[in-house]
Amino acid sequence: MLKYLLCSLVFAAAVDVSAAGDAWSSANPERFAGNTFDKALWHENFSGTELPFAVEYRDGAKGKVELTDGGRSGGRALRTVKSNDEGYIVIRFKKSIPVKKGDRLQLNAFYQGKRSLPQYSLAMLRLQLPGQKDFKLYSFYPGINGGERLQEVVNTPPGTWERKFSQRQAQEGMTVFEPVLVLAGAASEIIWDDFYVEDDNISAQNWDLSLNRRPPADRSGDMISEEELNRKLASDIEHTGKVVRIDGKSRLLIDGKVTVPVINGPYGKYVVGKTYSNARDFGAAGIHLTKVALRLGQGKPEQTYPGCWTGRDQLDVSGAVDTIRRNLRLNPDAKIILSIMLHPYWQFTKEFPEEAWIGENGYPVYGSGVHLVESPKPKPTKDTQYVWPSYQSEILNGLYKEQIGKIVAELKRTGLSKAVVGIHIGGGHDNQMTVTHLDYSMPALRAFRKYLKEQYRTVEALRAAWRNDKVTFETAQAPKFNSSHDCLNPETERDCIDFYRFSKFAAWRAAGEIADYTKKLFGKEVFTMRWCMGPYDGSMASTLDFDDFLRVQKFDALVAQAAYNRRPPASACSPRIPIDSFHRHGKLYVNEFDIRTWNAAPSWEKEIMSITWGLILDLPMWQASNRKLAGSMFAHDMGHWYLDMAPGWFDHPGIMADIREATAAGNLLVNRKPSHWKPDTAFVVDGDGMFLRNVPSPKWMFDVSALIGYQINLLGLSGVPYAYYTLNDLLEDPELAQSFKVIVFAGMFHIDEPRLKLLESLKNGGRTLVFLSGTGRLGGADRGSGIRVKAEKRRDNHFVKAENGVKENMLSYWMIRKSVSLNGKPQWYDYMPVVYALPEPGDRILARFAVNGQPAVLERRNPGWKAVYIGEAGGLTPEYFNRIVREAGAYRLADSGFQCETNGNFMSVHCMRGGRTVFAMPYKADVVNLFNGRKYSGVTEIPVDAEAGSTYWFSLTPAK
Known part of the structure; x- marks a missing residue:
């Protein structure tokens, strides 16, 4: 006691x-108090005597639209109630806004979410043409359009208003825009006020004045002197960093002591006589792990992508030395994580054209200084683009090692290496070694053949797998992905599956070798890190190589980003990474918080871009979000990284105080002995099964995103904490699964004998096994899940309707977005087959596909266990998942509407209602x-x- x-x-x-x-x-009644309407082209605050709008109820929608009290200024407001899940309600304002070609307008409104189903209740503003029937979003920035935050209705704290907006540019022949409000998805009750239209120039000026003109402080005066730093370095010890597994948990040791993995990543800009990094503030907050970025190769334009390696024999290490010294002068106790970005000097492929990345059409692939921006074309379209090298270029990777060797030697000579405890390797597309295009170059082909030899060992095994009695390790070719089917056949398309896997594994394996080489150069314990883009995100760029990372790659830690649009309050933001597998293999996960705040230097980012990336508007909003994100990592015994790319996002006393207090709690938690309590619900993703989807084809398979990434976010709303493993861990150690009362399986498209054996061992003890969309569709469903499925032809209608009497939400998460032509490209949906269950007598059908009436959600009670099949990708709703867990007698915090994460010692709860x-x-x-x-x-x-x-x-x- x-x-x-x-x-x-x-x-x-x-x-x-x-x-x-x-x-x-997160409550703040004054959040938007400064908004004015004096330059608005139109403003509606419902002070008139007539209704300024007309209402349409479409496709079975029911509800009520009326004026009420409770406006922002104490006057009247608009109250909308959507009382069912059907169709959508269209509110057309009677005001016409005259426009001419080129005009760019923004429609804005404020709302309070009184009663909504998080992530399923939608409300969108649109500027429409007279008579226009669809409600597509027309943003000035089509790739960066505000995302979910401008679509969904979040429940708001008392007295606090949220703001929505939408944009449109007038094209040839357009003369009038009409303001429109669209309500869609699940039931909702919302209070609205102050609808107004502004010219985009005015909106941009307001944005700059209110949130984009906060020059950061010059921190040059915070530095200790060069002489003081030299004395400290001379007397300092060799600091070390190591990731180890203690009592079943991955832990970070700094100088042999367990340390909470909270990192400061200042992208502070250093100019002559000034420095804008707030590294000293982080040091005062108890955060000494500090990332220092070092780009090797110089890109184009040079002023945007400056590197220290400007030619084959032209390396200037002075910038790296100066950057580290400046950080240590700001925080003399900093422990440096040296972030090395693997980019070539941009003339590299001119000097070594045979090392170029080659696209499927035989042409080189082009990119800019940090992004692979073009599909393969004969010529670049911009003079800032140049031919990118293959990730598998042995010449380039050898040159990388050569430059790193010179840099480490200089750090040792100057004593700066003493402060280095970690190495973070990045590079390539978005610094995340991302494969956005398949590589058909000779360097890639040589690496692919080497990979095949490691995989199959004998030519007989290769021939059997590829069903080709002539192929050898010396003659194997990289296949083309011409199949129009959404899955790859594991029996007949093994060559495509192998090349897909190689393409995802090889870049980070090569980078891991460089990380290991760098680690050995330091001659002491330092840990190594890598990045990860869009886990299970449904595109060629997304990360699928977690099993390879855990078992093969020479990295100790992995960094990924918290979902941008889910960072602000009242949205679930669950990690999409199989964290419990990381602990099992002694690997560390670090969640990147590059959180845009109201406190930033003047930036190129427009408001809608910052909204897309999770803009935080004030201190209460920051505190609720920081505690949600940091609490999630503490509850999973993992780490996080405050990345400041502005600079100035965290340069605020309230923000730094909250970071300090949160980190102090984290330091106490990380040193507690792990709890004996374990979750009795698990989410398991078949990492190998995910490679059976034909994502490399020209048609992006959107349901791959919904199957894992979106599904995880939805389960974050369920009020249920769960373990998260890759299937290979359970195949290697079936005992891991025996304590779970509910297990959700994702990506198990083909159930072979090892998978069947595992499933058979779990069909007992009253356990509930949930099989997500497509389980067994490529074979094995009849014996594995026991629920046979059928993949029907491609459909553009994936609506799911609950059976009569079912109280839980059964909506198709991404279909309700398509229904009003939101942000999605139509082809995302048109290529998806409907994969439904084949029912048997005694089954309980909870929902059906609207297009064919076939079962979309089905329960089957078997002797000793229960099977559940979810036919729609992302179709396991938080409300239904909560009920499954409750009926199985497993732990849940409360009803759905809460993100609950706990390790038994600590619990973090974020409220969506x-x-x-x-x-x-x-x-x-x-x-x-x-x-x-x-x-x-x-x-x-x-x-x-x-x-x-x-x-x-x-x-x-x-x-x-």
Whole structure:
């Protein structure tokens, strides 16, 4: 008991115990108080005597649209109620806005979400042409258009308003725009006020004045002198970094001590006489792990992509030395993670044309200084583009090692190497070694043949797999992906599957060799890191190589980004990475928080771009979001990285105070012995199965995104904490799965004998096995899941309708977005087959595909276990998942609407809805609320008055 009391006192000291309330609230009634309408082309605040709009109910939608009290200025407001899940409601304002070709307008409105189903209730603003029937988004920036935050209706805290906007540019022949509000998806209740239209120039000026003109402070005066730094380096020790597995958890050791993996990544700009990095603030906040970026090759234009390696024999290491010294002068206790970006000097492929990346059509692939921006074409379209080298160029990778060797030698000579504890390797597309186009170059072909020899070992095994009795390791060719089918046949298209896997593995294997080489140069313990783009995101750029990372690649840690649009409050933002597999293999995960805030230097980013990337507008919004994101990582015993690309996003006393307090709590948590409690629900992705989808074909398979990435975000709304593994871990150690009461399987398109054996071992003990879309569709469903499925022809209609009497939400997450032509390209949906279940007597059908009436959600009770099939990608709704878990007797926090993550010692809860409820604890515990220090002794549940957008942190200790 004394130990618990001491722990409680320490935690209480790490938080503001005088804080009112129980959680970090995102509420701010003054958030948009400064908005004015004096330059608006049209403004509607419902002060007139006539209704300024007309209402249309389409495709079965029901609801009510009326004026009410409670506007932003105390006057009237618009109240919209969509009372069912059918169709959509169109509200057309009677005002016509005259336009001419080239005019760029922005429609804006404010709202309060009173009652919505998070991520399923939609409301969009549109500028329409008279008589226009579809509601497609026409953004000035078609690739960066605000995303989900401008589509969905989030529940808002009391007194707090959200803002939506939409843009459109007038084309030839357009003379009038009409403001329109569209309500779609699940039921919702919303209060609206202050609809207005502005010229884009005015909107841009308002954006610049309010959020994009915060010059960061010059921190030159914060630095210690060069002489002081020299004295410190002379007397300093060789600092070390290492990732190890302790008590089943991946831990970061700095100088042999377990350290919370929270990293400062300042992209602070250094100019003559000035420095804008806030590395000193992070040091004062107790965060000494500091990323220092070093780009090798110079790109085009040179001023945008400056590198220290400008020609084959032209390396200038002074910039790297100066950057590290500046960081150490700002924070003398910094432990440096040297981020080396593998880019060639841009003339490299002119000197070595045979090392160029070659596209499927035989032409070189072009890119800019950091992005592979073009599909293969005979010539680049911009003078800043140049031929990119193959990731598999042995010449280039050898030159990389040569330059890194010179850099490390200089760091050792100057004593700066003492502070280096980690190496972060990046490079290629977006610095993430991303494969956006398949590589058919000779360097890639040589590497592919080497990969095949490692895989098959004998030519007989290769011939059997490829069904080709003439192929050898010396003659194998990289195949073309011409299949129009959405899956690759594991029996007849093994060559395509092998090349797809190689394309995802090879770049990071090569980078891992460079990381390992660099590590050995330092001659001490340093850990190595890599990046990861869009895990399971459905495009060629997305990351699928987690099993390879865990077992083969020479990296200790992986960095990925928290989903941009899900970072702000009242949205779930669950990690899409199989974190429990990372712990099993002793690997570390670091979540990148490159969070745009209101506090930034003047930037090229427009407002709609920043909204796309999760803009945080004020301190309450920051605190709720930071605690959500950081709490998620603490609950998973992993790390995070505050990346400042502005500079200036974190250059604010309130932000730094919150970072300091959060990190102090993290340092206490990471040193607690792991809890004996384990989740009894699991999500398992078949990493090998994901390579059976024909993503390399010209047609992007959007349901791949929905199957994993979107599905994970939806489960983040469920109120259920769960373990997350790759299937290979369960195949290697079937005992891992035996403690789970509910297991969700994703990507198991082909059930072979090893998979069948695993599934047979789990069909007992009252367990519920949930099989996501397409399970067994390429074979094995009849014996594996027991539920036979059929993939029908491609359909552009994937609506799912609940059976009568089913109370839970059964909507198709991405289909409701297509219904009003939102942001999606139509072809994303037109290529998707409907994969439905074949029912048997006694089955319970909960939902059907609207297009053919076939089962989309089906339950089957078997002796000793239950099977559930979800036919639609992303079709396991949070409400239904919560019910499955409850019926199985597994742990859940409460009903859906909460993101709950816990490791048994610590619990983080983010609220997507408000109201009185009860949070169930995973066991009888002594609990400390880390927001206000309030203690609960020997409880199994805690009553709360939840507020949408708020974040709770709890410390848990088994009750005596």
